[in-house]
Structure formats: C-alpha cells, structure tokens
Amino acid sequence: MNVMKFPYGACHRVHSRKPRRSKNGTPEERAANAAGAAARASGGAIVPIRKAESNEPPKFAVARAVRAVLESLDERELWAVTRVMNALKVGEQQS
Numbered sequence: 001m002n003v004m005k006f007p008y009g010a011c012h013r014v015h016s017r018k019p020r021r022s023k024n025g026t027p028e029e030r031a032a033n034a035a036g037a038a039a040r041a042s043g044g045a046i047v048p049i050r051k052a053e054s055n056e057p058p059k060f061a062v063a064r065a066v067r068a069v070l071e072s073l074d075e076r077e078l079w080a081v082t083r084v085m086n087a088l089k090v091g092e093q094q095s
Helices: 008-016 027-042 058-072 075-094
Strands: none
Touching: none
C-alpha cells in the first residue's frame, strides 16, 4: 500500500483564496456592536426594577417570571405544558 502525501500546492491554493478575516470581526459586525453599545450606554435597554421586587427572595422572582409566562400562553400551549409537567411528575415517582 502506497501512502501519498496531499500536494502542498493544492492545499496552499485553497487557503490563499479564502477572504481575509480580522480578529475583531468584519466592518459590519463592528458597526453592529458599536450600535448596540451606544444603545446600552444611552440607557435604552435598562429596565427599572421596582423596589419591592428587588428585595424579594430569588425563588419568588423566579415564580413571578414563570407565572407571567404561563399567563401569556394560549389554551393549547398551556395544555402542552401541563402534559410535560405531568410526565415529569410520573418520572419522578417511578425513580
């Protein structure tokens, strides 16, 4: 059995035809990052937290977030969530 080496010329040609890449991203990516940073700096993305919510324990904050998501679901999606929760409960009882 003969072992053949891959020709350097072909490999080099393929890599030399690749577009140049900057370690800092393309100009479009840099512009998008700069726009996002400017929006964050101006306070557009900051959501104020009420004082009562900031003092509550983390488990209540999670429960509040879950309740908000469940209230936003329609009947069919809520039924699917109920099926998943029941399956988890059955699996927990079996183990």
